Amino acid sequence: MPETYADLIAAEDVLLFVNAAVTATGQREFRSSAGEQRLSLAFLHEYVRVNHRPVYAAALALDINDHNAVTIVEQLLRTADEADGPAGKRAEGRLIAARLALLPPQRVYRLFRALRAAKVNNRRTRAIVRDWLAARAASGGLAHDAVKYRSGLKTAARHVHRRFPGDESGDFLFAPGRRVRYEHAALDAYRRAHYEQGALYELPFTVAEGFAAKHGVPRAVFLERIAPRMTRLERLRTQRSGPATDLAAMPLTRLALFVLSLPFGERVARRAELTGALRAAAGRVAGPYAGTWGRVAAVLDDSHSSSGSAVKRRRPLAVALGCHFLLEALAAPGAYSAHWTSGTPDGFDPLLVRPWGPTPLGTRILDALEAAPDRLVIVSDGWDNAPPGLAGEVLRVWRTRLDPERRTSVVHVNPVYDAAGFDVRRLAPSVPTAGIRDAEDLAALVEIAQFAEGRTGFAELLAYLDRRVELFVKGAPR
The missing domain is CATH 3.40.50 (Rossmann fold)
Known part of the structure; x- marks a missing residue:
């Protein structure tokens, strides 16, 4: 079947949005300010969401950057009533859950904070947040998040009224004086780091930095002792001179x-x-x-x-x-x-x-x-x-x-x-x-x-997106 003019326009819209979602981050570029970038990107998101919502959601399965992935998730949850019926909501929910699983935790917690500030509290949003927190707990990452992303986790838990039955993380977040000590090493290290200098080297690097400053630990000494707890990117950021470790794995x-x-x-x-x-x-x-x-x-x-x-x-x-x-x-x-x-x-x-x-x-x-x-x-x-x-x-x-x-x-x-x-x-x-x-x-x-x-043509483009979505929600490598 020959393509209509509307099909050609739709294909152009989709490709234009994908290009933007891959490259733009709302930050200043060589020839445009941050304000210009954000304004342009916000217009594109709204235009494609309103006119091509299924394709807008399908972009989560592509290799777009994290900034735009978070924006798409937020816009889909803010406008749940615009979804194409129950089937459309289910398809969006699967895409959102799959993409959140790939995002860095700090970005997800920032997203949850934005949703709470915007008073987005529909049933689908609460279910998505609860499922993501449950997955973090199942993988053993919730106690780590309680230490490293404390305010973000508290905000998310309050937003969906999450309970912590039998979980030390709940007391750590909401009743820190209830326990004398914690069984989980990271939680107890955070407690001890307030008065015990050695405990800070058991914490994540970004948390330990604050305690090192509080205890007056020299920067060089701190970096040397905390090195085993640092990620590869943290090592690169702090070792601008001298050989950085494991460059071949970057x-x-x-x-x-x-x-x-x-x-x-x-x-x-x-x-x-x-x-x-x-x-x-x-x-x-x-x-x-x-x-x-x-x-x-x-x-x-x-x-x-x-x-x-x-x-x-x-x-x-x-x-x-x-x-x-x-x-x-x-x-x-x-x-x-x-x-x-x-x-x-x-x-x-x-x-x-x-x-x-x-x-x-x-x-x-x-x-x-x-x-x-x-x-x-x-x-x-x-x-x-x-x-x-x-x-x-x-x-x-x-x-x-x-x-x-x-x-x-x-x-x-x-x-x-x-x-x-x-x-x-x-x-x-x-x-x-x-x-x-x-x-x-x-x-x-x-x-x-x-x-x-x-x-x-546009039909082939939609078929390609459908294949990418199918692989994405099944957890296949992108």
């Missing part, structure tokens, strides 16, 4: 951000270690697809705008660096070429990239296409300015005159949300563009990009 984009935070001298001194860690992280992400993409060329943006903003420092550049190593892993052995916008002279070391200069995307795309690769991946914020518009013209001529058979697959992934355009900035109508936040999502976003290219 997620690819996080690791790229850490590498870019190091001074150039340290990057040079630790070149072998850092390069090995990045390649190991990329290899884990590539998995069974390593070496299967054939000849791959990448155009990577390291212009001045890739410096990001004060709250997202070097984030676009880190995504480009992560994509560089991932594409190297996905390409056939020896069949990968990288073209940074600043130039790639002989001996260029990607570890030493820095955000500077204009964005000559058109020139670099010409360089990349010269070898007629099987795939061309462009990682850029889309602000082609040296000269303006050259990249779009190069891609138009390539697609319409030189490669109409599409022997080379071209995809543009953009790590920056354009608040004014309600989307990520595109280079050319003939080239699909997808938003990207983490380099790890590159392969999945290339799959999404086929819908943006226009060669598949």
Whole structure:
């Protein structure tokens, strides 16, 4: 059946929202303020929720960022009366429960606090909160939450009138003077840490920090003794100099951000270690697809705008660096070429990239296409300015005159949300563009990009979302 104009508009709306939900976090970007980002994102959420509610809920099954996942859950619960009957509510409930299970606990508790402040207290909301708290208790995490997220857990428990029969966590939260000691180690360590300095090293790092300050423990001594209790990310945040532990186990984009935070001298001194860690992280992400993409060329943006903003420092550049190593892993052995916008002279070391200069995307795309690769991946914020518009013209001529058979697959992934355009900035109508936040999502976003290219329709897009939802609620890897 031929698609109607309404179908085409709906497909465009959905893809536009997915791009925003992947990239935008409501924070300041290089070219737009936090207020502009939040206003633009709020409009998109309301527009898609009102006009395409089933698809809006289905976005929870995609690789969107946590900020937008929490916003979707909150909006669905706030507007429960708009759901498409009992079946629609059940489908939304399953998606919400599955997504909450993946979110960091602090974000979930922040969500519950927002729902309580907004007086969202319908039966479905109470059931979702109770089920999530029950799952935390079953996994043994409720006592940990009582220590680390005390106010959040108290707020959630009060909101749904949760009882704690026979659970020490209830007394810890609501009647701390009732027990002389606690059987659970974390709860008792928190009690003892008020007067016993050694007990603070049995607590989570963020809780122990406050007690260390109270007891006047020197920072260096505290960090050395608390190290076994720290997560990998906490170690990275506190060990900006010297070798950080277990770099090879870090997620690819996080690791790229850490590498870019190091001074150039340290990057040079630790070149072998850092390069090995990045390649190991990329290899884990590539998995069974390593070496299967054939000849791959990448155009990577390291212009001045890739410096990001004060709250997202070097984030676009880190995504480009992560994509560089991932594409190297996905390409056939020896069949990968990288073209940074600043130039790639002989001996260029990607570890030493820095955000500077204009964005000559058109020139670099010409360089990349010269070898007629099987795939061309462009990682850029889309602000082609040296000269303006050259990249779009190069891609138009390539697609319409030189490669109409599409022997080379071209995809543009953009790590920056354009608040004014309600989307990520595109280079050319003939080239699909997808938003990207983490380099790890590159392969999945290339799959999404086929819908943006226009060669598949709205029915295929809905079928794809249905498959993702089915796998998601069953707990299969995304």
